[in-house]
Amino acid sequence: MVTIKDVARVAGVSTATVSRVVHDGGQVGDACRARVKKVIEELGYRPNTNARALVSKTSDTIGVVTPKLSMTFFGCLAAGVENAAHNNGYKLLMSNSHYETKSELEAIRSLQEHSCNAIILHSEYSDEKTLLKLADDIPGLVFINRFIPELAHRCVWLDNVSGARHITRYLIDKGHRDIAVISSVYQNNDPQSRLEGIQQVLREHDLALPSGRIIESTANLRGGEEAARQLMDRGETFSAVVAYNDLMAVGAMNAFQDAGLRVPEDVSVVGFDDLYISRACRPHLTTMSYPIEDMALYAAELAIKLSEGQADSQSRTHLFYPTLKERASVYTRQASDDDALA
Amino acid sequence: MVTIKDVARVAGVSTATVSRVVHDGGQVGDACRARVKKVIEELGYRPNTNARALVSKTSDTIGVVTPKLSMTFFGCLAAGVENAAHNNGYKLLMSNSHYETKSELEAIRSLQEHSCNAIILHSEYSDEKTLLKLADDIPGLVFINRFIPELAHRCVWLDNVSGARHITRYLIDKGHRDIAVISSVYQNNDPQSRLEGIQQVLREHDLALPSGRIIESTANLRGGEEAARQLMDRGETFSAVVAYNDLMAVGAMNAFQDAGLRVPEDVSVVGFDDLYISRACRPHLTTMSYPIEDMALYAAELAIKLSEGQADSQSRTHLFYPTLKERASVYTRQASDDDALA
């Protein structure tokens, strides 16, 4: 391994000078700088990150903590952070929290030990008090997909309510009156916010949402299937269903189709997220696009700025809006159409 | 920040003793060890990773380089490595190579600077000579999804030929005689290996594979769609198509269905990988399962062992086999069935 000393010796200067050259510090004579640069090139010198981090207490590394990397959604999140890292000459340090409070905290601590002071946290299982204290400790910590009022300027999140409102309005515009909801249970309140949005719009249109038409299930394919089956078993009336996310929506479509129903002619289905699978299912899924990769990139740049002490205007928050991706899973109902599925 | 000195001072011992306690070194008296442990606990001391890495030249960090994290396949790969990291108390350092030779190399170098000496590389764009040199430099470097004969014991890869043979045989067993292939172009020779496997089996059954029935396209949904359309435009005869991977298979299914063909009654379609989308599409896709997450975990543990100098028996290689996931995209043809689609 070639060290700064080697370069200094060969170039006939002190290590301090080499360090200055490496950092593009202005205080070096032109001839000297050129010579050092040449030697660096020849020797293939690359500064040791650990030594640098040890003395400067910063490591040009951005950390990200998510529940489970193998899920597409989190893969996209990580990819967004990676882009930001790449653009800023940072490296990416990853930790899965495996959906546990303890490892969530442990992950952050261990990131800190690596002098990683820009951190993106997708936290679902820690309470606000814990998070508040953490944020106090780590200036470069930003939260993605979670809103904490006291830390508004360090939260990058999505307006779930408006997204849910949007897609519900869309369904109503398409002539749907009897709408069912496949919801989920989560530590964070995304499902609740989305449900809230749906209910608001329904109320505004004087449309009912009987509790029998709301099913809670796990947020994956199977959960969607089960929820749809329950809906049918209960004999509920509905011409459209809003699912918590794409996974559940596709699961529901599967169950409906397996039961002999046509999508969208007999039941329309919409999702949320716009993952890859929404273009894999038949019919392609109409859904609200969750710009998670962009958001993650944004969050990462924010974290980097904050960690470098470039305090953003402390007063603003960072709210993103989902947009409608219209595909083929919603049927346009005519006045003449039969009543909703019974 | 609490340092080892603080602990030493409070516990009334030397830093060396603290270090021994932290590392579970045997050379410490029981009373002393207990006291130190207590102080560590009270002060919340956590050793600084960078300092440790600086002196010990190793960082308990495993690096992984893949082309693009946002793709499900690579997300799963990363998740596998993360599991291994987690199990071994390692952290995960990630780099995207963005499908470029230059950043592939750059990524590795920068991993090295972080004293990261267990590295998993999914390389597609570097030539063997470069890789050989790299491997020489870094004992803990293992290749995933690529086989380099000289480095056999450090390659974790999949038997693509046998996988392709398996699925082709399956199709033939189901009565298919006219099989088309949607292939792809890649730097690594996975597509070629799979094509090879298909051709072998076809030949063994005296079945023809006219060049017109082989289409090359990009390995994603759109590529699959385009390939399927070309196949139809050419007026080729086939009752089944083998796609390079699930993405292309689903794309092809989309195109066939859009053209009014029924899958699988009119055309059977099979894929490779067994990604999530194979259970999202209709009908669900029959495919060869690529155990990438398991393989990545295995590769990571191998890399860790190698980096710690625990030389595995140098002579063996690490070959995995894909398995058939039978779902609903293949039709069983009867002798009485019409001739293949013309």
Add this chain to the structure above:
DNA sequence: TTGAAAGCGCTAACAC
């Protein structure tokens, strides 16, 4: 503009 030197937090001989 440049160099000398102290020290970041930790480990590992080597003493005692």
Add this chain to the structure above:
DNA sequence: GTGTTAGCGCTTTCAA
């Protein structure tokens, strides 16, 4: 068993 001490490779005063 436990302490002393010399660095690991780098940055950063402080002097010159």
